[in-house]
Amino acid sequence: MAELQGHEKRLCQNGIVQPLLTDLYQITMAYAYWKSGKTKDHAVFDLFFRKNPFQGEFTIFAGLEECLKFLNKFHYSASDIEYLRDTLPASTEEEFFEYLKTVNATGIRLYAMPEGYVSFPRLPLMRIEGPLIVVQLLETTLLTLVNYASLMATNAARYRIAAGNMKLFEFGLRRAQGPDGGLSASKYAYMGGFDGTSNVLAGKLFNIPVKGTHAHAYITSFSDFSELRNTYLEPKGGGKPRDLLQLTLSWRNKILPLFNFTSIEASEGELAALVSFAIAFPDGFMALVDTYEVQRSGLLNFCSVALALNDLGYRAIGIRLDSGDLAYLSTVARRHFTDISIKYNLPWFETMLIMASNDINEETILSLNEQGHKINCFGIGTHLVTCQKQPALGCVYKMVELNGYPRMKLSQDVGKVTMPGKKDPYRLYSETGDALVDLIQRSSEEPPQVNEKVLCRHPFEESKRAYVTPSKVEKLLTLYWENGNICQDLPNLQQIKERVKHSLKTLRTDIKRNLNPTPFKVAVSDGLYTFLHDLWLKNAPIGELS
Ligand SMILES: Nc1ncnc2c1ncn2[C@@H]1O[C@H](COP(=O)(O)OP(=O)(O)OP(=O)(O)O)[C@@H](O)[C@H]1O
Numbered sequence: 001m002a003e004l005q006g007h008e009k010r011l012c013q014n015g016i017v018q019p020l021l022t023d024l025y026q027i028t029m030a031y032a033y034w035k036s037g038k039t040k041d042h043a044v045f046d047l048f049f050r051k052n053p054f055q056g057e058f059t060i061f062a063g064l065e066e067c068l069k070f071l072n073k074f075h076y077s078a079s080d081i082e083y084l085r086d087t088l089p090a091s092t093e094e095e096f097f098e099y100l101k102t103v104n105a106t107g108i109r110l111y112a113m114p115e116g117y118v119s120f121p122r123l124p125l126m127r128i129e130g131p132l133i134v135v136q137l138l139e140t141t142l143l144t145l146v147n148y149a150s151l152m153a154t155n156a157a158r159y160r161i162a163a164g165n166m167k168l169f170e171f172g173l174r175r176a177q178g179p180d181g182g183l184s185a186s187k188y189a190y191m192g193g194f195d196g197t198s199n200v201l202a203g204k205l206f207n208i209p210v211k212g213t214h215a216h217a218y219i220t221s222f223s224d225f226s227e228l229r230n231t232y233l234e235p236k237g238g239g240k241p242r243d244l245l246q247l248t249l250s251w252r253n254k255i256l257p258l259f260n261f262t263s264i265e266a267s268e269g270e271l272a273a274l275v276s277f278a279i280a281f282p283d284g285f286m287a288l289v290d291t292y293e294v295q296r297s298g299l300l301n302f303c304s305v306a307l308a309l310n311d312l313g314y315r316a317i318g319i320r321l322d323s324g325d326l327a328y329l330s331t332v333a334r335r336h337f338t339d340i341s342i343k344y345n346l347p348w349f350e351t352m353l354i355m356a357s358n359d360i361n362e363e364t365i366l367s368l369n370e371q372g373h374k375i376n377c378f379g380i381g382t383h384l385v386t387c388q389k390q391p392a393l394g395c396v397y398k399m400v401e402l403n404g405y406p407r408m409k410l411s412q413d414v415g416k417v418t419m420p421g422k423k424d425p426y427r428l429y430s431e432t433g434d435a436l437v438d439l440i441q442r443s444s445e446e447p448p449q450v451n452e453k454v455l456c457r458h459p460f461e462e463s464k465r466a467y468v469t470p471s472k473v474e475k476l477l478t479l480y481w482e483n484g485n486i487c488q489d490l491p492n493l494q495q496i497k498e499r500v501k502h503s504l505k506t507l508r509t510d511i512k513r514n515l516n517p518t519p520f521k522v523a524v525s526d527g528l529y530t531f532l533h534d535l536w537l538k539n540a541p542i543g544e545l546s
Pocket residue numbers: 322323324325326327328357358359360361364367368371
């Protein structure tokens with residue numbers, strides 16, 4: 001098959017994202033809707049979550065582009081119909097399958113927040129309007145495309161906040177929830193703030209920088225120098241190849257006193273492995289130094305090879321620590337780098353990369369920061385991609401209007417009451433560009449105006465109100481899909497990544513902190529407050545005490 005180009009390539013999607021990637025109840029409801037004559041009904045649904053993940057107070061909205069790609073190809077194939085015919089009860093009328101053949105997303109309108117924006121509980125992230133049956137059929141797939149994407153981007157953004165300017169690489173594919181989980185994790189980790197991934201397919205598909213070191217297996221695959229088939233390396237500037245092993249051994253003798261050892265306890269197999277790796281990648285030499293013993297073996301061997309490479313005009317990149325006390329070992333490593341850099345007047349030696357890996361999570365990074373360390377790069381797998389601290393985001397998809405009439409779901413739990421009707425959220429900013437509050441209004445209301453006082457109300461607590469005079473007002477939902485087409489230019493992954501960064505900057509730091517963050521206020525207009533509470537009273541049955 002010919003390689004796809006440009007726009008076509010961007011509209012391509014993982015093959016498992018298809019109309020049958022849904023819950024059976026969507027199809028059974030579609031049949032029951034159809035049988036009860038609801039094919040012409042027009043519905044509005046909101047997609048939103050009720051609680052921020054990770055005990056935090058913000059969520060990054062992600063997954064929109066994949067939702068649009070899904071709408072773009074949404075139709076039931078002949079084999080889908082055949083499967084459904086075999087699966088639904090025999091009494092299912094044949095005309096329903098004829099109807100299903102005609103179903104597609106051309107009658108749908110999808111409004112959404114920009115992908116990569118910070119978002120908060122109860123804000124509609126997407127508003128989907130169209131024929132009831134079609135809007136309903138989209139529920140599960142849209143949720144699965146948004147929930148993990150947003151959870152993962154948020155997790156990554158939290159690691160980014162904890163890590164400050166340190167480099168972050170995602171190494172989670174082997175531990176992810178299956179191949180699709182792994183691929184999505186790499187994409188949304190990058191969106192949320194990681195610098196690269198070890199996942200080669202994610203690199204190819206999403207244009208993410210791919211990075212990596214080597215495994216312990218590479219080190220343990222060598223036992224001694226006799227296994228080195230070649231020890232010669234051509235200098236970077238060209239010329240006669242020189243024996244890198246001999247140069248390394250002579251450097252090792254020279255720097256031994258800096259390591260305070262009297263005899264060489266370093267592993268010969270490890271040195272052989274490092275020399276061979278350096279010959280393979282003289283410009284990208286990055287070594288795992290914890291296979292045997294970090295101080296007495298790994299570091300000494302690494303520094304010797306790095307100095308030998310330097311003789312040939314190459315600069316080593318750094319080391320990876322994958323066990324032990326990472327704060328302590330990084331400090332020891334950096335001290336040796338500094339000593340060598342001073343003694344041999346090699347300023348770059350001091351700034352080499354010290355990468356840490358091994359079950360790192362957000363709390364480990366924060367703890368390491370508190371202890372003090374010299375790590376400048378993390379490789380993170382399991383906890384990042386499995387979102388160990390909270391494995392799911394609870395986005396839901398609720399009907400808010402049918403045929404022009406508001407709909408609401410009541411609940412004993414106030415937080416679960418849905419906000420009825422077609423709504424528009426606005427983000428109100430201060431003069432300095434800080435987000436002050438998100439205000440949800442009925443779509444029929446006039447938008448808030450810059451420099452005009454607007455009343456912002458708590459959706460459920462009558463006494464909680466505040467006036468806000470915004471310096472900037474941003475309408476959060478815009479139209480992305482209409483008449484069967486994507487109707488906005490979509491940013492690429494790199495641009496969404498920038499947007500995440502920028503959007504997070506508009507949040508005060510107390511909202512972003514790890515421990516007991518301050519909630520960001522999501523308010524409703526006076527109009528929506530009254531509408532919501534009137535309808536609530538109308539719908540709630542009056543009990544009788546006896
Ligand atoms: N200074 C530190 N402060 C807080 N946590 C740390 C520090 N150094 C390492 N850790 C974390 O402690 C855990 C240590 O893991 P574990 O007990 O399996 O030891 P290990 O170093 O991997 O041992 P092994 O050598 O047997 O592989 C890891 O999750 C690592 O991220």
